[in-house]
Amino acid sequence: MSSIAPEVHGVAPGVALRLSLPAGARDTPAEALPAIDVSAIAGAKVTLRRGVDADGLSLRAVCATAPSRRWVTGLEELVLDRATGLVRGALGVSIERWEAGPIRADSRLFEQAFEGAGKVGERAMAIRGRHVLGFAGSERDAALCSVVCLEPAQGAGARCGELLAASGVEGALVEAPEPGALVRTIFVAAEHPAAAAAAMGLLAGAGVAVLLARRPRPRPL
Numbered sequence: 001m002s003s004i005a006p007e008v009h010g011v012a013p014g015v016a017l018r019l020s021l022p023a024g025a026r027d028t029p030a031e032a033l034p035a036i037d038v039s040a041i042a043g044a045k046v047t048l049r050r051g052v053d054a055d056g057l058s059l060r061a062v063c064a065t066a067p068s069r070r071w072v073t074g075l076e077e078l079v080l081d082r083a084t085g086l087v088r089g090a091l092g093v094s095i096e097r098w099e100a101g102p103i104r105a106d107s108r109l110f111e112q113a114f115e116g117a118g119k120v121g122e123r124a125m126a127i128r129g130r131h132v133l134g135f136a137g138s139e140r141d142a143a144l145c146s147v148v149c150l151e152p153a154q155g156a157g158a159r160c161g162e163l164l165a166a167s168g169v170e171g172a173l174v175e176a177p178e179p180g181a182l183v184r185t186i187f188v189a190a191e192h193p194a195a196a197a198a199a200m201g202l203l204a205g206a207g208v209a210v211l212l213a214r215r216p217r218p219r220p221l
Contacts, residue, residue, distance in 0.1 A: 006166060011047040011063040013137035014172035017145050019061055020163045025052035028060070036062065043067040048145070056152050057159055061167075063145040068135060068177045071142060076110040076133060077103060079144075083131045084114055087148060093118035093125055108173040109134045113164075117153060124153035128160040134173045145169055 006020045028051030038044035044066035051060045084100050098116035105111070109132065116127040129148035136143050147167055149160035 007050075009048050009050065009061075009063075011145060011169070012065050012134075012141060012143035012171075015134065015136040015143055015169060016171050017048060017061060017063055017147075018166075018168055018170055019050060019059075019147070020166035021052055021059065022054040022057055022159065022163060025054045025059075027051070028053055028058075033060070033062075036064065038064055038066070041066050043141075047143075058150045059147070059160075059163060060149075061145065061147045063143065065136070065141045065143045068140050068142045071177050073176065076105065079133065080110065080112045080131050083144070083146060084112070087114070087129065087146065088116075091118075091127065091148070091150070093120055093127065093150070098127075107175045109169070125150050126153045126160065128164055130164055130167075132169045134169060135176050136171070136173060140174055140177045143169075 004021050004023055004025065006018050009017045009019060011017050030049075033049045033051050036046045036049065038046055044064060046062070046064045048061060048063040050062075051058070053059075080103055081100075084098075088095055088098060093116075095116055095118040097118070099114065101113040103110055103112045111130065111132050113130045114128070118125055118127065127148065127150055129146065132145045132147075134143050135141065147164060149163055151160050
């Protein structure tokens with residue numbers, strides 16, 4: 001599969017998403033991209049909404065940042081699991097198979113790939129994508145990017161796989177913030193399960209829900 005020179009989009013202080021595009025890519029109209037509202041989260045902002053279509057393939061990318069003061073070590077599993085669930089529900093595809101890979105982590109980045117299969121109407125589709133979660137800037141703001149690629153199932157794999165392999169987050173990522181007062185709060189809340197559940201729900205929602213909600217249905221191919 002041929003591709004054109006990748007785009008580089010700044011998504012957080014000193015951090016960019018490198019997005020590989022297929023040859024012949026056509027910009028997706030702005031009104032067809034996710035309508036993302038992060039106003040309920042103080043300090044959060046959408047930093048990228050990008051989509052292209054080319055020869056039956058659809059590629060979408062969305063990134064946002066938010067303050068990390070609510071971050072808790074180990075929360076990445078819950079956040080990325082929630083992200084996967086939201087992607088499944090927002091693709092507009094009747095899912096027949098879904099596999100989420102392991103979370104790969106270092107001190108500066110959490111990454112999870114996923115793939116699946118389903119149908120749009122009568123058309124069989126293959127789905128591949130990746131979530132990337134990191135921290136940037138002097139305030140160690142959380143930055144989350146999701147890239148999703150859909151293509152016809154017949155002969156699928158090479159096109160989306162190549163684009164995703166050539167895309168990624170790069171730049172001056174920093175280490176995750178140290179656990180602070182929130183961790184102590186959660187330990188105390190262990191004796192009050194309802195309060196603990198509410199806290200975890202808030203964290204997951206702040207990190208992911210606003211990024212992937214209302215992802216548009218892919219156009220019939």
